[in-house]
Amino acid sequence: MKRILYIIILIVLGFSGYSQSISYVAGARAAGMANAGITNQDTWAVFNNPSAYALLNNKAIGVYYENRFLMKETGYGALAFSSPLLGGNIGFGFSHFGYSLFQSDKVVLGYSQQLFKSFSMGLQVNYFSVRQSDYYGNLNSVTFEAGILSNPNDRLAIGAYIFNPLNLSYFEDSDLKMPVALKLGLSYLFSKSLLLSIETGKAINGYTPVFKTGIEYLLNEQFALRTGVALAPVEYSFGLGYSNAFSNKNKFGFDLAFSYHEYLGSTPKLSINYEF
16 A cells, blocks of 8 residues: 555656656666666766766667566656767667656757866756646756766776756746756776775755665676665665677677665666667
């Protein structure tokens, strides 16, 4: 009964325009580490931190899906693409959350570049479309997000991210603000096999976990194991990954993750990635 009540509250908040799908991250690699992926340099940085795909050498595409709390009404899917361009990388993303009575879509277009030897920056423009029942009406908005990433050495990475820094609202209702979100995190590579990620965040007009931490352990060049925990509320995460390089450029991989929310229950997650 408690689980059903929380899900009803989640959907009602979405009807009010404060849908948390706006700032949803993506990619099952980060998901397996409690979404502590602000320093992950992969295609999913399009959703997690736009500066972190600056150093990718190849084109890459990925698809992601999670069945939140095992309910079809709260399904979330995303597509990400990045490609080298003019000394940096261009990024594109699309995500969809919801069902027939409430749907939220996000379209992302951005650019990321290494500005100095150990410092990268990325900027993205976002378009949001929220489709609700006739009683509530539809909403649309445009905003932007930015991120920075510093690699002081080969082991340490520090990332920062801000979403909607100007506190913009929806076109149809100037009083209905989108969340302003700030995130800061770091990761440390203890060895070739062990990575620790830590992240914290703060949101205005929205919600983001106060603290997240995750660990990734490489069994070999192809297989990885991951786990993590987020606080306020508590959510435990587990995951595994597989990747296989067919050549210097072509690389295929998939990641699986599973999380358990202290109130809402379980969520399975899957992403498939291809570099070319």
